[in-house]
Amino acid sequence: QQQVKQSPQSLIVQKGGISIINCAYENTAFDYFPWYQQFPGKGPALLIAIRPDVSEKKEGRFTISFNKSAKQFSLHIMDSQPGDSATYFCAASKGDNFNKFYFGSGTKLNVKP
Amino acid sequence: KAGVTQTPRYLIKTRGQQVTLSCSPISGHRSVSWYQQTPGQGLQFLFEYFSETQRNKGNFPGRFSGRQFSNSRSEMNVSTLELGDSALYLCASSNDRVETQYFGPGTRLLVL
Numbered sequence: 001q002q003q004v005k006q007s008p009q010s011l012i013v014q015k016g017g018i019s020i021i022n023c024a025y026e027n028t029a030f031d032y033f034p035w036y037q038q039f040p041g042k043g044p045a046l047l048i049a050i051r052p053d054v055s056e057k058k059e060g061r062f063t064i065s066f067n068k069s070a071k072q073f074s075l076h077i078m079d080s081q082p083g084d085s086a087t088y089f090c091a092a093s094k095g096d097n098f099n100k101f102y103f104g105s106g107t108k109l110n111v112k113p
Numbered sequence: 114k115a116g117v118t119q120t121p122r123y124l125i126k127t128r129g130q131q132v133t134l135s136c137s138p139i140s141g142h143r144s145v146s147w148y149q150q151t152p153g154q155g156l157q158f159l160f161e162y163f164s165e166t167q168r169n170k171g172n173f174p175g176r177f178s179g180r181q182f183s184n185s186r187s188e189m190n191v192s193t194l195e196l197g198d199s200a201l202y203l204c205a206s207s208n209d210r211v212e213t214q215y216f217g218p219g220t221r222l223l224v225l
Contacts, residue, residue: 036216043117043203043216044156089156099146099207099214100169103156 003027004092006104013111019077021107023090026071030092034101035064035075038087047088048075080111115140117206117217125223131192134220138185138206144168145187146214147179150201159202162187163209191222199224 006023013019023033031052036044050057050064050073057064063076077084090104118137126132138145146169147159158171162181181187185206191198201221207214 034214041218043205043218045216046214091156099144099161099163099205100158100171101146101156101214102158103148105155 002105003102004090004104006090006107008107009105010108011110013080013109015080015082015111015113017080017111019080019084019109019111020074021088021090021109022072022074023104024070024072025092025102027092027094028071029094030102031095032093033064033066033073034091035062036089036091036103038089038106044089077109080109082111082113085109085111117204117215119202119204119217119220121220122218123221123223125225126194127225128194128196130194131190132194132222134189134202134204134222136187136189136204136206136217138187138204139208139215142206142208142215143185144207144209145181145185146205146207147187147189148203148205149173150203150219151199156203159189194224196224198222 034049035047037047038044048059048062052068061078066073087106087108091101093101120135144163146161150156161169165181176192179189201219203219205214205216
């Protein structure tokens with residue numbers, strides 16, 4: 001059973017547009033929700049993360065929106081650039097199991113120039 | 114600071130063989146986690162070691178094992194390799210705070 005469900009599987013966005021990737025989770029014990037960015041041939045890199053006590057977190061062009069009641073969170077990439085083309089993974093973990101992350105299936109983002 | 118390093122980067126083995134992968138965490142990081150990444154199953158947690166002890170374990174068969182040394186370097190071993198073990202094996206280290214998990218480039222294992 002997949003603990004974190006991610007959509008869409010792939011996404012094509014024009015340069016300057018907004019990319020939106022969604023994730024949903026079932027386990028209400030999860031209390032840390034990071035997003036990772038992975039380029040081909042590289043390991044995932046932490047992009048931005050949120051805890052359930054806030055509904056939104058913004059870092060530059062990247063924003064996480066968190067809806068605790070719906071058990072959903074999303075990544076918004078504003079002013080998407082071709083350099084943002086990568087695979088994005090959402091993840092979740094719970095405090096009593098440090099560093100045991102459950103990952104979404106990934107979204108391959110292609111930003112067209 | 115040097116990042117997480119993994120060796121070897123690529124490996125080809127045949128069914129039934131065993132393999133050992135190595136991970137050197139970022140200096141000062143005591144937690145090392147291992148993940149298997151495949152196109153079909155995505156990123157799946159294997160196990161986590163902290164101060165030479167396995168602290169967390171995923172749902173993989175006993176053929177997958179690991180250990181951590183006193184310098185925090187970690188090794189992962191897979192015995193009796195199966196075709197389905199072909200994957201990218203990623204190692205991540207952290208300084209024991211959940212927010213700072215850093216991944217290495219991975220070891221790509223191909224089982225023939």
